[in-house]
């Protein structure tokens with residue numbers, strides 16, 4: 161059977177490590193598609209994979225999850241290339257302009273909250289978000305909405321009679337209910353857009369299970385743990401690479417008390433890879449599957465209950481559908497009379513300011 165696997169953000173870090181593991185386990189006929197925004201880096205990643213697996217089928221796809229037109233074009237291309245999609249890894253993610261609160265970090269080190277702080281980064285990180293050319297908040301668009309739109313666009317390949325398909329999100333233990341607000345799903349007003357977007361992906365995964373399981377599509381969320389990648393190096397940009405290397409023994413010691421310090425992309429991809437081998441019907445829609453590494457360096461996957469509820473997940477799903485239809489209306493062009501009434505001041509997003517889309521762009 162020719163399994164088709166698409167991984168977003170596959171050119172580095174956890175995404176690339178996952179691709180390496182998928183090829184190493186030797187599924188015959190596996191067709192891997194690396195969906196990346198930077199084709200030069202994507203080519204480099206493909207070369208790395210082909211060096212260790214010369215006969216592997218590794219295709220590239222241009223996809224910028226923060227751009228609506230890019231997502232629509234990429235999905236069109238996928239529909240042309242493949243007639244099925246068995247696994248869609250929703251892995252691309254950003255944490256732009258992170259601010260590391262040193263004082264809170266050192267206070268946390270000497271408090272009872274030390275372990276949760278090290279495992280989740282909650283309370284010590286904030287970010288400054290930007291706005292995309294579509295008028296969406298950048299973190300929301302990249303980490304969540306672009307992926308949502310991609311799923312919706314790929315529905316015909318994902319929902320096939322007599323076949324199951326899996327959506328696998330790279331979420332985070334940094335996802336926290338307190339950072340998320342249904343009235344501000346894009347997190348325009350807060351300073352934790354990363355946590356908000358990851359909490360939203362946890363909620364969305366639950367809603368996708370509610371709406372798509374009967375069509376054979378299943379969704380799960382993972383947390384790779386704390387992994388040294390460009391995303392984490394960027395948290396302390398003043399640290400040269402060698403300082404991180406010097407800190408490794410400290411991190412290995414910390415691993416003795418919290419198995420969430422997976423540290424390498426290979427370890428971090430454990431839960432993503434584990435899910436590849438599971439029957440989707442056997443998975444718990446309320447669980448986050450954590451990649452963990454023991455003090456002795458052994459990897460394993462552990463499900464932990466998420467702090468989510470059906471009602472909030474449904475409300476988010478409805479809001480995302482509304483935003484999707486706003487975006488589609490703009491993308492495919494609105495009628496002249498509609499445009500005139502928008503210009504008349506009522507606006508396409510009346511009553512839905514929190515959705516905030518740049519309605520001019522596609523007109």
Ligand SMILES: NC(=O)C1=CN([C@@H]2O[C@H](COP(=O)(O)OP(=O)(O)OC[C@H]3O[C@@H](n4cnc5c(N)ncnc54)[C@H](OP(=O)(O)O)[C@@H]3O)[C@@H](O)[C@H]2O)C=CC1
Nearest residue numbers: 169172173174197224225226251252253332386387389391
């Ligand atoms: N590292 C960690 O400790 C943790 C990471 N995660 C999550 O893991 C995922 C992978 O991150 P990680 O491997 O650590 O970091 P990397 O920065 O190495 O990987 C992120 C990947 O996402 C891609 N990407 C970013 N923005 C876009 C976009 N707009 N369109 C398409 N691709 C995009 C990047 O491409 P490019 O190379 O072009 O930038 C890169 O390939 C993220 O979702 C992150 O939030 C979760 C918990 C912990």
Ligand SMILES: CC(C)CCC[C@@H](C)[C@H]1CC[C@H]2C3=C(CC[C@]12C)[C@@]1(C)CCC(=O)[C@@H](C)[C@@H]1CC3
Nearest residue numbers: 277278279280281285332333334385386392395
């Ligand atoms: C200056 C020091 C000696 C060491 C600083 C360590 C911190 C930079 C890390 C400690 C826990 C880490 C962590 C993350 C980022 C880096 C730390 C704050 C994440 C928030 C990265 C992104 C995620 O999604 C989380 C799961 C990580 C949780 C732990």
